[in-house]
Amino acid sequence: MNWNKNLDELLGIAKKAGEAILEIYNSDDFGVEVKGDDSPLTKADKMANEIICSGLLDLFPEIPIISEENKQIPYSVRSKYPHFWLVDPLDGTKEFIKRNGDFTVNIALIQNNVVIGGIVYTPVTEDLYYAYRNAGAFHVNGGTKTPLASKPFHLNDIGLRVVCSRSHLNEDTQHFVDGLNQPNLVSRGSSLKFLILASGDAELYPRLAPTMEWDTAAAQIILEEAGGKVINEETGQPLIYNKEVLRNPYFVAYAKVQE
Template sequence: MMIDFQILATEVGAIARAAGAAILEIYADESNFGIEHKADNSPLTRADQAANAVIMAGLTKLDFQAPIVSEENKEVPYQERKDFDYFWLVDPLDGTKEFIKRNGEFTVNIALVKDGSVVFGVVYVPVTGELFWAAKGHGAFEAKAAGPERIEAANFTMKDAGLKVVASRSHLNEGTQAFIDGLVDPVLVSKGSSLKLLLVASGAAHLYPRLAPTMEWDTAAAQVIVEEAGGKVLQAATKEPVVYNKENLLNPHFIVYGQLRD
């Protein structure tokens, strides 16, 4: 199947922007976030559900049709998922905790997965209006008024001094601390949601060690953006790329690299 990713980027970008608008409408009304907690105690707001409704409606109207797996939909059993050719993998509001804190560091993530890897992804930042997208083999871009602008990850070696590392300043776990301790005068950069991967994709940071749990929908859209910007998202244990549509949708621990030279 030939997909025109340029057209898809325009269409899915518009869906992500519409979802972002739905999120911002609720974001403006702090007294009415409608915060609930899911079974795993992670927060859910009216904004997660509103964005999900917009994305579901938008994707089902596209000429290109594929099943949808979303964080906010009922879980699709693996028996059914394993036979999917293409499917959409969606996090309607990534960074719900950041949304609740009102620090602006949340995103809309829409990815297209085929055979375990992401072939297309859109990440939209509602508060800033920034929109990033990438398609496998086509490059990574930020949508600008004048047209798409290519983004590139920074070029570096692990021995360089002053590497910018995306990590939480407040709670570094042992594995992350050990990783950072192996670097020369690293500079810590803190960000929420999939913006962490975008910092590496755009060259604003060099490394992002994620030695803590994430789900597939948290990383899919941003992973293809990192890869097409020249970087890598590798499993910490095996150094193989992070893969998708596993039986368990929990990601392994991983490290995001910009353009690493030996």
């Protein structure tokens, strides 16, 4: 595939999914169900998933799709994928249900277990973020395209801005925060937590709690191309994808940390 050649169509798919999400968001019926893992599922998740999957298959029928809302593919099959799309059609369903605007559409391209391209769209604010490996990260709103650059910092700086989930602030995360020098906490939901770092508006995002691969991939490449990194808390290595179990290890996302 040619990312640059098809970028407008890819961004259009994300925006179309976002428009469908907003239709439900502004309605009186979210159609909330509870999945097997006790997480919520709405009409918006389903509609966005259908739009994204059909749009990607129309453009690239040869590239498989792994989505949170599709039937999961056996590892024996997907382990042989040289590349695939990794999709979260509505990241932040809990935030969607709360109507606080902190939810996104996430579309990532994975190659050989590494994320190489990503698109994140915020339906309420109409902010588009995208990146491709070694080609930079960008923010688009209202026709204005701006390169993204995360902020340089040292871990012992005073008053670092630490992004924490609205829904997940546990003991391990609190311990991490307590080790910093007078940090300031910033509360956001969904993959917006990565984008705040990529935009230069915060320095750290510790996620010492479970996430799935589709929660992080698209935003990870955007942060990386903006100068940041997303590191496995145990190994010190970047997150990888298409593992046998599609659950991420605990990780910490950094803006442009200085050694």
